[in-house]
Amino acid sequence: DVKVTQSSRYLVKRTGEKVFLECVQDMDHENMFWYRQDPGLGLRLIYFSYDVKMKEKGDIPEGYSVSREKKERFSLILESASTNQTSMYLCASSLGGGADTEAFFGQGTRLTVV
Amino acid sequence: AQKVTQAQTEISVVEKEDVTLDCVYETRDTTYYLFWYKQPPSGELVFLIRRNSFDEQNEISGRYSWNFQKSTSSFNFTITASQVVDSAVYFCALRSSNFNKFYFGSGTKLNVKP
Numbered sequence: 001d002v003k004v005t006q007s008s009r010y011l012v013k014r015t016g017e018k019v020f021l022e023c024v025q026d027m028d029h030e031n032m033f034w035y036r037q038d039p040g041l042g043l044r045l046i047y048f049s050y051d052v053k054m055k056e057k058g059d060i061p062e063g064y065s066v067s068r069e070k071k072e073r074f075s076l077i078l079e080s081a082s083t084n085q086t087s088m089y090l091c092a093s094s095l096g097g098g099a100d101t102e103a104f105f106g107q108g109t110r111l112t113v114v
Numbered sequence: 115a116q117k118v119t120q121a122q123t124e125i126s127v128v129e130k131e132d133v134t135l136d137c138v139y140e141t142r143d144t145t146y147y148l149f150w151y152k153q154p155p156s157g158e159l160v161f162l163i164r165r166n167s168f169d170e171q172n173e174i175s176g177r178y179s180w181n182f183q184k185s186t187s188s189f190n191f192t193i194t195a196s197q198v199v200d201s202a203v204y205f206c207a208l209r210s211s212n213f214n215k216f217y218f219g220s221g222t223k224l225n226v227k228p
Contacts, residue, residue: 030214031214033215033216035218040123040220041220042120042205042218042219042220042221043205043218043221045215045216045217048214048215050214058215088157090159092159092216094214094216096214097214100147100164100166100211101164102149102161102164103149103161103207103209103216104161105151105158105159106158107156107157107158108157108158110157
């Protein structure tokens with residue numbers, strides 16, 4: 001069974017902390033994504049990676065960075081967490097090269113910054 | 115520019131009613147892919163269907179059916195004889211063959227009451 005696994009389901013962090021959200025996929029997918037989900041706003045792309053060490057900014061990259069040192073792992077980093085980063089974070093992966101295929105999602109991490 | 119609009123924020127129906135979720139998309143690409151996902155209260159996005167831009171055939175899968183119309187840039191989703199288990203947030207998404215990103219609508223929350 002194919003899987004995208006996010007390291008935490010729920011996380012509570014303090015303002016100013018450096019926060020790492022980890023995501024691992026076992027499908028050998030080229031593409032990996034980090035989305036943020038907020039009520040009424042749907043899923044907004046934070047960062048996207050199409051290969052190891054390659055990344056592209058999405059629609060809302062401010063306050064975030066990412067790391068992809070291995071093909072299967074994509075990390076989202078909040079350099080200095082703020083309360084407006086309280087949200088649900090979703091990781092996804094897909095085949096690359098414009099392939100006709102869907103994205104596979106992890107179970108989500110609900111982050112609360114206090 | 116790629117854009118997906120789901121104008122219905124929330125819909126409430128009584129069990130056994132039919133319900134249609136609307137999705138309108140914008141793209142300048144000739145080859146693209148459309149998707150529907152279901153997000154139950156547990157949070158994980160579940161893939162429902164994928165359609166490419168060259169295949170306008172409607173699809174039926176059990177109680178679910180999808181109507182793809184390029185002339186109106188719409189990809190609507192109908193649930194026949196709704197059930198309480200259909201209660202979820204439903205997302206429509208677009209992916210261009212030229213880009214690897216998935217663009218999501220803001221989602222429609224469906225409440226099916228017994």
